[in-house]
Amino acid sequence: MSEKLQQLRTREQAALEAGGAQRVERQHKAGKLTARQRLELLFDGAHFLETDLFGLNRRTALAQEEQIYGDGVITAIGEINGRKTYAYAQDFTVYGGSLAPAHARKICKLMDLAEQNGCPVVGLSDSGGARIQEGVESLAGYADIFYRNVRCSGVIPQLSLIMGPCAGGAVYSPAITDFILMVESTSHMFITGPDVIKTVTHEEVDKEYLGGAETHTNISGVAHLHSADDTACIAQCRELLTYLPQNNSSGSTFVDLGDTTSRTSPELNEIVPEDPNKPYDVRTIISELADAARFLELQPGYAQNIVTGFIRLNGNSIGVVANQPAVLAGCLDIQASTKAARFVRFCDSFQIPILTLVDVPGFLPGVTQEHGGIIRHGAKLLYAFAEATVPKVTVILRKAYGGAYDVMSSKHIGADFNFAWPTAEVAVMGPEGAVEIINRKDLEGLKDPAKIKEVKSELVQAYREKFANPWSVAELGYVDAVIEPSTTRSKLIECFKLLETKRPTLPNRKHGNIPL
Numbered sequence: 421m422s423e424k425l426q427q428l429r430t431r432e433q434a435a436l437e438a439g440g441a442q443r444v445e446r447q448h449k450a451g452k453l454t455a456r457q458r459l460e461l462l463f464d465g466a467h468f469l470e471t472d473l474f475g476l477n478r479r480t481a482l483a484q485e486e487q488i489y490g491d492g493v494i495t496a497i498g499e500i501n502g503r504k505t506y507a508y509a510q511d512f513t514v515y516g517g518s519l520a521p522a523h524a525r526k527i528c529k530l531m532d533l534a535e536q537n538g539c540p541v542v543g544l545s546d547s548g549g550a551r552i553q554e555g556v557e558s559l560a561g562y563a564d565i566f567y568r569n570v571r572c573s574g575v576i577p578q579l580s581l582i583m584g585p586c587a588g589g590a591v592y593s594p595a596i597t598d599f600i601l602m603v604e605s606t607s608h609m610f611i612t613g614p615d616v617i618k619t620v621t622h623e624e625v626d627k628e629y630l631g632g633a634e635t636h637t638n639i640s641g642v643a644h645l646h647s648a649d650d651t652a653c654i655a656q657c658r659e660l661l662t663y664l665p666q667n668n669s670s671g672s673t674f675v676d677l678g679d680t681t682s683r684t685s686p687e688l689n690e691i692v693p694e695d696p697n698k699p700y701d702v703r704t705i706i707s708e709l710a711d712a713a714r715f716l717e718l719q720p721g722y723a724q725n726i727v728t729g730f731i732r733l734n735g736n737s738i739g740v741v742a743n744q745p746a747v748l749a750g751c752l753d754i755q756a757s758t759k760a761a762r763f764v765r766f767c768d769s770f771q772i773p774i775l776t777l778v779d780v781p782g783f784l785p786g787v788t789q790e791h792g793g794i795i796r797h798g799a800k801l802l803y804a805f806a807e808a809t810v811p812k813v814t815v816i817l818r819k820a821y822g823g824a825y826d827v828m829s830s831k832h833i834g835a836d837f838n839f840a841w842p843t844a845e846v847a848v849m850g851p852e853g854a855v856e857i858i859n860r861k862d863l864e865g866l867k868d869p870a871k872i873k874e875v876k877s878e879l880v881q882a883y884r885e886k887f888a889n890p891w892s893v894a895e896l897g898y899v900d901a902v903i904e905p906s907t908t909r910s911k912l913i914e915c916f917k918l919l920e921t922k923r924p925t926l927p928n929r930k931h932g933n934i935p936l
Contacts, residue, residue, distance in 0.1 A: 435489035439513025468498030516548030524561025546584030688905035739767035811919030
């Protein structure tokens, strides 16, 4: 027996050494942790159950003569913040983390277990791509993973941490998952690299600008968060998971941050400027409403005219969608519509209630927007809100004009409770634009520029008093109440509490056809 045990220990040690000390040193010099070190940071107490430690590919004529246990990926099960979580970490010190059949089988096996047990999956990507020597079997391995990503979508949360290269077909697994986190300088995502682009299109670009963390969090919108190093990225992942449920039937998470339900915020009574064209930062309002002023914003650098993220109200996780008047006056455009729609659908998939804060003058006008398909992209957000059956509460802070009023979780598309602040302006369009149309003939009859300005100002004020206010919508029941801003937090907590037993009924169908 002792001989057998020694053989076990020898093999275990070989597996734990992965690519060897020299390759580990190179990994550290590149500013990256090893796969095992990352998992130790991810899981509580650095403890996890590892599966398939001895996984190997069958030998082929083209395969490397050297075979290393684990085949370049560590699959593990442990606890994050006390909750069972499944994770895999690609090991760049072993074959550059490249994917081959055994590598893919390990990931697929882990994902199947996670789905069956209703637990989140975290994937830590650091890979050179498909292992060319394994031929089409590597491509088959990617497709097997993609298939499971789709099966698990909307069933268990899936998070992707890009902690090194992720190129070619490998990018599509993270793209299907719910959230992507990246690391500055060391992580990259792209379909084709700089060399191929230079050959085909003659464009010269480095990999950081092509597919680095800044690019994907600020320009493409592919990633949701980025951080300075591996440690910070993993800490972000752990924080994000606190807002997410175990699965689509377990209900939202609860964390008591010690805030009181009756707390008022007198500052909110003054936050919206009297000048309707003056901007303010909606994140100030979000933080004031949230338990302990904590707000985890997602994609903060992308489509900044809309804000998405998670807060807690009375300890419960709440998804927030808010127009941002400080950027593009809070207009909805192509990027903002898509960003918000995807977030709304995530919250709906996992039973996370949605709070919508509205200050929107309309959809962004312009040829670029129209030719880019603002009709189709704006419809995504409309569809997402109308489709969502989770508790939905909407507060109109200031402007709610035109079709954008309808789209931003209005009563008409299924919001459960709708409120307005006294500063709310709800109308078909803004006063200036409306006066230009309604009173065109009257204004054209005037010749004196000073008189035109005076008359127009009077007409705008009259329109604002008659239409751009919360009273007409309150009279029609399109908002349930006009509330004092300082009391908003307690009102929201009360409403979401009332909606805990919401049981929607839906028509029988396989799925709808969202305008992708």
